[in-house]
Amino acid sequence: MLGFGETMNPMKIECEKKRAQLLDGARVAEEIKREVAEDIERLKREHGAVPCLVVVRVGEDPASRVYVRNKVRTSEALGLRSEHRALKAETTTEELLNLIEGLNARDDVDGILVQLPLPKEIDERRVIEAIDPAKDVDGFHPINVGRLSLGQETLAPCTPVGIIELLERNAITISGANSCIVGRSQIVGRPVAQLLLQRDATVIICHSRTRDLSSITRQADVLIAAIGRPGFIKGEHIKPGATVIDVGINRVTDEAQARELFGEEAEKRIEIIRARGYTLVGDVHPAEADQVAGRRTPVPGGVGLLTVAALMRNTLKAARWRRGL
Numbered sequence: 318m319l320g321f322g323e324t325m326n327p328m329k330i331e332c333e334k335k336r337a338q339l340l341d342g343a344r345v346a347e348e349i350k351r352e353v354a355e356d357i358e359r360l361k362r363e364h365g366a367v368p369c370l371v372v373v374r375v376g377e378d379p380a381s382r383v384y385v386r387n388k389v390r391t392s393e394a395l396g397l398r399s400e401h402r403a404l405k406a407e408t409t410t411e412e413l414l415n416l417i418e419g420l421n422a423r424d425d426v427d428g429i430l431v432q433l434p435l436p437k438e439i440d441e442r443r444v445i446e447a448i449d450p451a452k453d454v455d456g457f458h459p460i461n462v463g464r465l466s467l468g469q470e471t472l473a474p475c476t477p478v479g480i481i482e483l484l485e486r487n488a489i490t491i492s493g494a495n496s497c498i499v500g501r502s503q504i505v506g507r508p509v510a511q512l513l514l515q516r517d518a519t520v521i522i523c524h525s526r527t528r529d530l531s532s533i534t535r536q537a538d539v540l541i542a543a544i545g546r547p548g549f550i551k552g553e554h555i556k557p558g559a560t561v562i563d564v565g566i567n568r569v570t571d572e573a574q575a576r577e578l579f580g581e582e583a584e585k586r587i588e589i590i591r592a593r594g595y596t597l598v599g600d601v602h603p604a605e606a607d608q609v610a611g612r613r614t615p616v617p618g619g620v621g622l623l624t625v626a627a628l629m630r631n632t633l634k635a636a637r638w639r640r641g642l
């Protein structure tokens with residue numbers, strides 16, 4: 318307690334300030350994967366069915382190779398059957414459409430995922446629309462997008478599903494919460510807004526034309542950043558005590574930038590840059606968010622891990638629905 322006439326020493330406030338609690342994506346992802354593996358086992362036992370996911374990759378984009386390898390490995394670890402189709406970069410839209418038509422027709426295939434981005438010569442929209450909506454485990458087909466916006470049960474995009482799981486499994490209140498999403502992409506911003514709305518959050522979506530962004534984001538109890546700009550969301554954007562979900566995955570190669578972004582963790586990150594050439598940062602400035610937010614997701618180790626877990630769950634869901642279960 319302060320005595321009469323005393324003032325709190327600002328240095329002391331600084332020292333006593335707690336850092337934001339980190340929300341552990343790995344723990345939640347492992348929980349989801351364990352549940353999926355159990356359900357797959359039950360499906361095999363009771364119905365003799367093994368769900369099958371086909372992942373299609375076109376070209377040699379290094380990030381896509383890593384993502385696809387992760388998806389195939391995780392499928393196999395959980396007892397799903399998986400096929401990996403790697404097509405050459407010169408593949409035409411028609412060739413890809415033919416492949417999808419064949420996969421749609423195969424009764425043993427439950428999920429079809431075409432890894433994005435596709436080479437720019439390929440008509441991405443036609444490809445997405447060619448996938449049977451019942452096998453569209455990425456949830457990008459207009460029928461699934463429509464069902465999601467109507468609040469109907471559907472295959473919803475994986476990263477948004479993972480974000481909701483992370484919030485719910487950490488007992489973070491969604492119903493009635495002020496939520497703000499920065500970013501309006503089809504993959505993250507829009508679908509996560511729909512999922513939050515379904516759970517009775519008040520939802521605001523911001524984007525590059527939003528005026529006075531920080532005055533809006535500062536109202537949010539749950540702030541989601543899906544922008545694609547390293548450390549864009551600063552302390553001034555965050556309501557004290559808010560939960561901050563960082564979807565961004567950006568590479569930092571510059572040591573001075575790492576020092577500015579990572580605060581106490583900077584030396585560790587600089588070592589990573591020296592060893593590997595880069596370190597990952599999200600769309601949230603970690604050192605500043607630590608001073609203001611109540612909870613935040615780390616990058617890496619946050620949302621990224623949940624995307625694959627949610628994909629596994631979508632594949633299981635598609636397999637059950639196709640069998641009328």
Ligand code: NDP
Nearest residue numbers: 476500501502505524525543544545564565566620621624
């Ligand atoms: P997009 O590039 O499709 O969308 C970015 C959004 O950010 C757009 O809506 C854009 O607005 C908005 N934006 C850009 N600049 C500003 C600004 N200055 N102020 C406010 N809004 C801005 O990105 P994605 O949604 O595909 O991805 C976002 C990030 O998330 C990326 O870093 C990506 O790598 C990562 N990601 C991570 C995943 C994971 O598994 N963790 C999965 C998917 C993505 P406008 O619409 O007006 O242009």
